[in-house]
Amino acid sequence: MADFKALAKDTAIYGLSSIVGRFLNYLLVPLYTYKIAAESGGYGVVTNVYAYTALLFVLLTYGMETTFFRFANKEEEDSRKVFSTALWSVLATSAVFFALVVAFLRPVSGAMGYGDHPSYIWTMALTVAIDAFQAILFSYLRFKKKAIKFASLKLLFIILNISINLLVFVVLPIKIDVGNVFYINLGCTAFITIFFIPELRGLSAGFDKALMRRMLSYSWPILILGLAGILNQTADKILYPIVCPGEEGKVQLGIYGAVVKIAMIMAMITQAFRYAYEPFVFGTSKEKDSKETYAKGMKYFIVFTLLAFLVVMGYLDVFRYLVNRGYWEGLKVVPIVMAAEIMMGIYFNLSFWYKLTDRTIWGAVFSGAGCAVLIAVNLIFIPRYGYMACAWGGFAGYAVAMLLSYFVGKKYYPVAYPLKEIAIYVLLAGVLYGLMVSLTSPVHSAWLRLGLNTVLIIVFALYILWNEKGILPSSLRRRLHLR
Numbered sequence: 157m158a159d160f161k162a163l164a165k166d167t168a169i170y171g172l173s174s175i176v177g178r179f180l181n182y183l184l185v186p187l188y189t190y191k192i193a194a195e196s197g198g199y200g201v202v203t204n205v206y207a208y209t210a211l212l213f214v215l216l217t218y219g220m221e222t223t224f225f226r227f228a229n230k231e232e233e234d235s236r237k238v239f240s241t242a243l244w245s246v247l248a249t250s251a252v253f254f255a256l257v258v259a260f261l262r263p264v265s266g267a268m269g270y271g272d273h274p275s276y277i278w279t280m281a282l283t284v285a286i287d288a289f290q291a292i293l294f295s296y297l298r299f300k301k302k303a304i305k306f307a308s309l310k311l312l313f314i315i316l317n318i319s320i321n322l323l324v325f326v327v328l329p330i331k332i333d334v335g336n337v338f339y340i341n342l343g344c345t346a347f348i349t350i351f352f353i354p355e356l357r358g359l360s361a362g363f364d365k366a367l368m369r370r371m372l373s374y375s376w377p378i379l380i381l382g383l384a385g386i387l388n389q390t391a392d393k394i395l396y397p398i399v400c401p402g403e404e405g406k407v408q409l410g411i412y413g414a415v416v417k418i419a420m421i422m423a424m425i426t427q428a429f430r431y432a433y434e435p436f437v438f439g440t441s442k443e444k445d446s447k448e449t450y451a452k453g454m455k456y457f458i459v460f461t462l463l464a465f466l467v468v469m470g471y472l473d474v475f476r477y478l479v480n481r482g483y484w485e486g487l488k489v490v491p492i493v494m495a496a497e498i499m500m501g502i503y504f505n506l507s508f509w510y511k512l513t514d515r516t517i518w519g520a521v522f523s524g525a526g527c528a529v530l531i532a533v534n535l536i537f538i539p540r541y542g543y544m545a546c547a548w549g550g551f552a553g554y555a556v557a558m559l560l561s562y563f564v565g566k567k568y569y570p571v572a573y574p575l576k577e578i579a580i581y582v583l584l585a586g587v588l589y590g591l592m593v594s595l596t597s598p599v600h601s602a603w604l605r606l607g608l609n610t611v612l613i614i615v616f617a618l619y620i621l622w623n624e625k626g627i628l629p630s631s632l633r634r635r636l637h638l639r
Contacts, residue, residue: 183318185417189480191325191332192410198334200397200406203413205276205338207393208268209284214386216250216288219378221295222511223371228299233367235299240361241368243292250285257281269397279338286345293352309351317344377516381507384523388500388553391527392534392546399538412543414479415486421468421475422497425461426504447571454505455574459620461498462585466616468494469592470609473602489547491589496547499554506561509569518564526557577623584619588612 192198220242228235257264258278265274297306320340325332396409468475469491476487503522510518530553537545565571591612595605 184321185414185478186480187321187325188337189414189483192334198406198410199414200408200410201270201276201334202337203393203409204397204406205270205280207390209280209287210390211383211386211394212253212281212284213287213291214379214382216253216284217246217291217382218249219375219382219516220246220371221291222378223375224292224295225299226374226511227367227371234361236358236361237364237367238371239292239296239299239358241364242371243289243359244363245368246292247289250288254281254285273335276335276338279335279342283338283342283345286342286349290345290349290352293355296355296358309348312351313344313348316347317341320344374514374516377518377520378511380520381516381523384520384527384557385500387527388523388530388550388557391531392538392543392549395531395534396538396543396546399535400542408542411483411486412489412546414483415489416493418468418472418475418478418487419490419493419497422461422464422494422501425464426497426501450505450508451571451573454502454571455578456624457501457505458498458578459581459624461501462581463613463616463620465491465494465498466585466588466592466613469589470613471606473606486543489543492547492551496551496554499551499558503554503558503561506558506565509561509565509571513569515568518561518568522557522560522564525560526553526555529553529556581619585616588616 188199188202192202224238224242227233227238258281261274261278262271265271265277268277270276294306294309297303317340320343321337324330324336324340393409393413396412397405399405400408472487472490476484507519510516530549533549533552534545537549592605592609595608
């Protein structure tokens with residue numbers, strides 16, 4: 157129980173930087189959607205460029221975050237040397253990447269459809285190169301359990317980014333330019349590096365070639381896994397302008413990219429959990445009851461993401477104001493994308509069996525299969541169904557990866573997950589969501605829907621408290637007459 161208390165504490169701190177930070181970052185969604193009209197396709201450009209950025213980030217970190225945790229926790233390795241070697245490696249590859257982009261800027265920007273705006277591309281390249289370097293520094297903070305500094309820097313970046321965006325898009329009398337989104341992001345990213353000066357001293361430990369070879373042998377399957385995983389999140393946004401070229405394609409992508417931000421509340425929860433859970437799992441892997449701990453972690457993750465799903469869907473009449481009315485036609489994808497995010501989180505929980513047994517190649521296989529399904533659904537159905545195909549493609553891709561990991565993991569690293577309890581939670585959440593959908597008739601006023609949905613959410617929360625009595629302090633259980 158002490159381990160779970162520590163996990164809960166770290167999750168709360170990381171959650172502050174992730175959930176509160178993302179919530180603050182959501183201020184940019186209404187800002188952009190109210191300043192950049194849906195019919196202009198400008199937000200489609202933002203969505204498309206950031207999709208490439210996310211993909212490149214995975215390439216430039218090539219699994220070094222997880223690899224660092226794995227090797228730094230090995231008794232026979234020097235954690236300082238592991239950190240320094242990883243940091244030097246990512247610094248070198250990021251610098252080479254940016255130099256190549258600058259050298260071939262015209263053909264690269266032209267191939268991406270931004271030949272008239274090459275500045276978008278070099279700005280994106282430099283930003284992602286710095287981000288990749290910072291990723292190892294942030295991982296080091298997690299390894300050293302410096303959650304406060306981690307959260308502070310994440311929040312500082314977001315607050316700075318929002319402030320400058322408000323200044324540029326609202327206060328200053330300048331012409332609205334989509335490129336400003338990218339320039340501001342670059343400036344804020346570079347500024348945060350200053351606060352890592354104490355950690356940068358770790359570079360003095362040097363670069364160990366032999367250690368790097370061992371780390372790369374562990375990390376390359378994670379790279380494949382990461383590429384497949386990020387493609388599950390970004391392939392639709394990269395493929396959409398290709399499958400549906402022209403201005404209309406950018407308009408539809410902008411609508412999809414805007415409303416998906418509402419569904420990303422689930423991604424916030426998953427990310428906060430991941431930041432705390434990854435070092436926790438590697439740190440407790442040698443304990444005899446570790447599998448029981450992982451099973452409980454899986455159940456709690458599913459329980460609270462289902463609660464989050466019901467909250468978002470129950471208050472969608474409120475959350476929709478995060479985007480301009482011109483984007484509301486895309487709100488129908490929100491429940492599909494949120495369900496897909498839950499499956500992605502489950503898949504992340506399941507992924508530890510192959511990370512702990514050093515069979516990371518399986519992760520590449522599972523994510524690759526899921527990615528193939530997603531891409532196939534997008535290529536086949538986008539021309540007919542538009543961005544709805546993007547939403548269902550993500551759902552199908554994550555479902556495939558999740559199921560494959562579960563069934564193969566039963567052979568190599570069996571964990572007794574409480575499937576019956578989880579199934580009851582899923583069934584209850586499904587019934588309550590069905591009742592919410594039945595209230596969406598125009599006959600029901602928005603206030604009536606919100607009130608009834610609140611009651612349904614409370615029902616689910618009360619069932620959690622009744623069924624999971626152990627998560628409450630004993631004094632509170634006595635007051636609530638729970639044994």
